Amino acid sequence: MKFQILLALLAGALWSTEAIFLSNLNDTCFRCICEASTGCSNRMQCGQGYCSPFSISRAYWIDSGKVVQAQDDPNRFGAYEDCANQYDCSTNIITQYMEKYGKDCNNDGLVDCVDYAMLHINGGPTCHLALNVDFARKFGTCLRSNQRRGRD
Structure with missing residues (x-):
């Protein structure tokens, strides 16, 4: 019985940690990462190994699990570019990347948008x-x- 209670508590703690972790990855956070990355450019192109609007590299995309647009094949030539150049699909790439690497990068005791920006720019291990x-x-x-406008 004690083992079952401990297992239930552990499962609950893991579930709630994940929910809290992603709760700070909101529209404002995405907007600000996008703005700082490229000015949120909708040029819909790739250059120097990165694709707009979040300046996502192929390695980042692969680390995220090769997120693609609905009905697309991650192994199709151009699937990375098509997703990384589209805002909504890019946010899905970032969300998956944050789920994989998310942590308190600046050691302030919180996992927040600053940590997500640090993960996005510096990569999970660094x-x-x-x-x-x-x-x-x-x-x-x-x-x-x-924050002054009271968003998110």
Whole structure:
């Protein structure tokens, strides 16, 4: 009986941690990561190994589990580009990546949008590294602007 209770508590803790973890990955967070990455450009193109609007690399896409648009085949030539160039599909790539690597990158005791930005830019294994100055400035400006407006 004790084992069953312990197992139930452990399962509940794991489930609730995941729900809390993703609760901070909201529309404002996506908007600010997008804004800081490319200015949220809808150019719908790839260049220098990254695709807009979130500047997602093929390696990042593969790490996310090769997320694709509905009815697409992840092994189809161009599936990565088609998804990574589309805002909604890109947010699905990022969500899957965060589910895989999500953690408190800046060691402030919270997993929040700042951690997601650090994961997005620096990658899962090196998310603790500081954000580059240009991205950090744009990202911070966007977050502050959205907080003043009372979004998310």
